[in-house]
Amino acid sequence: MSDKKMKKIVAETFLDLAHMLETGQSGKKIPIAVTAIGSEHGEETIYSAALEAAKKGITVKVIGTRDVKAENLESVLVSSEEEGHKKMDEMLSNKEVYGAVTMHYPFPIGVSTVGRVITPAAGRKMYLATTTGTSSVNRVEGMIKNAIYGIVTAKACGVSEPLVGILNVDGARQTEIALQKLKENGYDIRFASSGRSDGGMIMRGNDLLTASADVMVMDSLTGNVLSKLLSAYTTGGKYESLGYGYGPGIGEGFEKLIMIVSRASGVPVIEGAVEFAREMLLGEYQKVLSEEFKKARKAGLDDILLELKSGKREESADAIKAPPKEVVTEEILGIEIMDLEDAVTCLWGAGIYAESGMGCTGPVVLVGEHNLEQARTILSQKKFIG
Structure with a gap:
């Protein structure tokens, strides 16, 4: 048995044990909630996606207006989208579920989501850091944190040494300088190289299609557009059919695992988001988050960010x-x-x-x-x- 598979089994066992101790419920449970109200494609789409995830052995609790029964699937009845979000937060707080997939969440500043897409040219998974939320009101500081958030997410999902590239948007060069400084100070960050002839860690549009980097760093508004584009380019735009959604909200001190999808997300994307959530939990993403920021701070992260803010x-x-x-x-x-x-x-x-x-x-x-x-x-x- 491979080390990766063994670690997954151990992580799942500990999560199962924690769930049993906290709730009194035994069994193969790492429950994940999905809110169903608000989809542009109707609740049926969300329930269908949840059912597909449940068939793979994932315990899913769908929060919506329909009472659907199936193995590994439980319905939690509410009458409105607002009530559904309140119920989701309550279930997360009470450890009735360990993660949630939803179409909207007001993340605090400092938290943003790392999306995962499948690139069309190579069929590879690529992490977009980030796609919703705001890591910082300072653009460059935000992109520096986005790089770390992307590394955390990729590592939690089994990419042990993710290659990091920076999309060629405003702030890319300042972000490059800061990340290079972190590396020089001892932070173990590995940089991707553009597939274009002149190389470098600043990524072009071509690199988005070929997944030249495992983690592609950018501001969240750009990431949001790219996530939509790469999820719906085969359908004309109204139905997101590819990928895993806008990803988990990552940030220091934010302990809820909340995965964001779009109101336009279809069955494959919703199902993928549930699977993504399970991967994050089994990969102990909070532990990875703590370790990465500890290493980054040892390499001078706080001083680098302070320089950006000085005089502002x-x-x-x-x-x-x-x-x-x-x-x-x-x-x-x-x-x-x-x-x-x-x-x-x-x-x-x-x-x-x-x-x-x-x-x-x-x-x-x-x-x-x-x-x-x-x-x-x-x-x-x-x-x-x-």
């Missing part, structure tokens, strides 16, 4: 402290990503506790329900929103 903020903003923390459930949309932290600070200055986040349509400011209208008024007066 006004002293007056630094002097404003957050009000007492409270539960924030309401989203205010329409804020430019570069203004997001300033908007939060503005509300703090007015005595309103707020947090930054990323919704499915872009950046959001999160506030308590009782502060929603006042916060909107302040942000409108200050020209953060229309």
Whole structure:
């Protein structure tokens, strides 16, 4: 038996044991939730995908309006998309499931998703780092973190020495310099080489098609477009038929395994996302995340990021402290990503506790329900929103 297969068996055994101790349920269970309401192709598509995953031995709990019974498949009935998301969070918190696949989640700043696609020219798996969420409001800092998030995801899924390339977008050269510095300081990062004649770790469009890199680094908006394109280019765009979705939300301190798919994702992609979630769990991705950031910090990551931030903020903003923390459930949309932290600070200055986040349509400011209208008024007066 190979070492990889043995490690997978051991990881699965420990997860099964943890589930039994926490819930009292025995059996081959590493349950994964899937929310069904909201798909452009109807709930039937989600249930069909869940059933296909269940046939492969994965325990799936579908949160939706239909009661479907099958081996390894359980229905959790709700009446709305909002209720479904609340139920998903509750099940994750209670360890009724260890991961979830859903079409929307407001990740906090610092967390973004690493997608996985199948490249058309070579039929290879490639990790897009990242595809939704925002690792940092500073573009280059975000791309540096995206590279580490991509490495974490690839390693958790069994790619022991992933090759990292940087897509030729704004900030690519600064990101290259920073990653080279990490490598020089001892961080074990392996760089890909472009398939074009001049090589180098800056990747071109051709490299996306041929998977010249295992991990392709970019900003999340570019990654989101590419994920859609590579998932739906064979169908005309309305049905995502290839790949594994937009991937898991990765970030330090974020412990929920939440996999994002699109409302346009079809059966193969939803099924792939469930399989992707199981791989992440068996690969102990949280342990990999901790180890990679520990090694990166030893190589000077914090100093490199501090250099990027120096001189960017006004002293007056630094002097404003957050009000007492409270539960924030309401989203205010329409804020430019570069203004997001300033908007939060503005509300703090007015005595309103707020947090930054990323919704499915872009950046959001999160506030308590009782502060929603006042916060909107302040942000409108200050020209953060229309």
